[in-house]
Amino acid sequence: MTLLAVELKESTKLIHAEAGRSKFMKYFFKGEVTPQTYGQFLVSLYQVYDALEKALEDHRDNAQLALIYFPEELSRKKPLEEDLEFFNGPEWRQLLTPISPAQQKYIDTIHACSTSLHPERLIAHSYVRYLGDLSGGQVLAKRLQKYNNLPEDKGVSFYHFALIEDTDQFKEMFRKRLNQVEVEDEVRKMIVEEAMEAFLRNIEIFEEFDSQLEGLPLTKREQQQHLAILAKEKAELAAAKIQEKESQKQDVASNNNTSAGFLAFLSPSNLWNSLQGAVRYPVEQRAEHVDA
Template identity: 60%
Template sequence: MALLAADLKEGTKTVHSEAERSKFVKFFFKGEISPATYGRFLISLYHVYNALEKALDQHKDNANIQLIYFPKELGRKEALEQDLEFFNGPEWRDMLSPISPAQKGYVDAIERCAATKPDLLIAHAYVRYLGDLSGGQILSKKLQKHNDLPEGKGVAFYNFDQIEDKDGFKEQYRKRINQVEVDEETHKAMVEESCQAFIRNIDVFQEFDHELPLTKEEQEAAEVAEAANKKAGLFSSLAPSNLINSIASAVGLKSNA
């Protein structure tokens, strides 16, 4: 059986690229996500990490979970609370409810793994934490650059103060994943679950699309749709009954058509 870390990377390659091409991520990289929108996005992350870290804590005695269990180094919940207060104010907890469909879907997926097959939590940890230690560091710089944030404020989520060598830690983490012992069926299920985790992320991103400006492609599509609607309206007005009614109205008569 192939090494799990390699299979997780290869198996998620397509859906990972799809997540990176999402509208939200594109606008994030361009610095076009407003602080207000980002503050609401943090609510989604809080729901996800609250569920994931609760599940990992619950199963920390599981032999496989122990291999990738680094609450001190990786735990994001407290950091998120700092950022949530920075962007949303001291009453940010009032924003946690109601939970959105994408948030609920992501949380439900994590809780399902915890309740039925805890080893699958490794797939969610792999997607989230290695992503935060990799692309998340680039997003942090974009966030600071485009929003002129005060030093150290608003980016606690991306700061892993307990990890001196991020690349070295990621390598260690992958080696730990490769030490996970599961049967072939569970191995495949973990790869599939990691793909589902990326899809859940995309679902979360898409919930914010309506808050973002139209892309060039969306603007062109909207113009095409508007032109088609106008054309359809013109043909409708030229339908026999409509045409007779229009003529009758013009001469002051009522049509029986």
């Protein structure tokens, strides 16, 4: 039989990649998630960990869950509270209500596991959240600090596990504990399916912030691409202008009487002005907001 840790990794590989391709994560890595949006994202994380850590504590005597239950080393609520206050101020708890649809769905999913005949399904949620935080946390913390000029060790408590000296060793131990879980095949299948469900819940959390990511400033690369397109279109219009002038020189004045008005409308200067306004303005308007 495949080891549980391996089965969890292989079974969630595709949806894990989908989560990484979410708009929120892409903008996070580019440093284009504002401190205000990130502060709201922390609220969603707090709702998730509040539900998860309460459920794990309720079942701390479950022999299978006890294998991967490390409340002192892994608990994220206190670090999240520090970050929430940093980004949202001392009144951050007021942001916990109303609960958003994605937050509520995630909470309900965890609650359903906790109150089911097989609370071992919570193993999946512990695996997805905690191993994910341990694996990518340091990279995300550096991105957050770099792009927001945060004071050292401020606003990134969530990504720091003070009681874990070696994250790689801890993750390896956690995976070994996963492989020691002894459940019936049916429950094992439930755990694997629940892990995929957990990734889906995380993607839905990300998607709630999509509307806040619209219209963000263009990156330097995107600006260069737009300016290159504009330069190409200007060159094509200039070539058309020269060709039109040459054509007009060859026209016989007596044959142009009936088409004078129409040709005036299509004259190079009018064409240039109208097309230049249509093509250049939206690009240059967006380029004005590009970060240096």
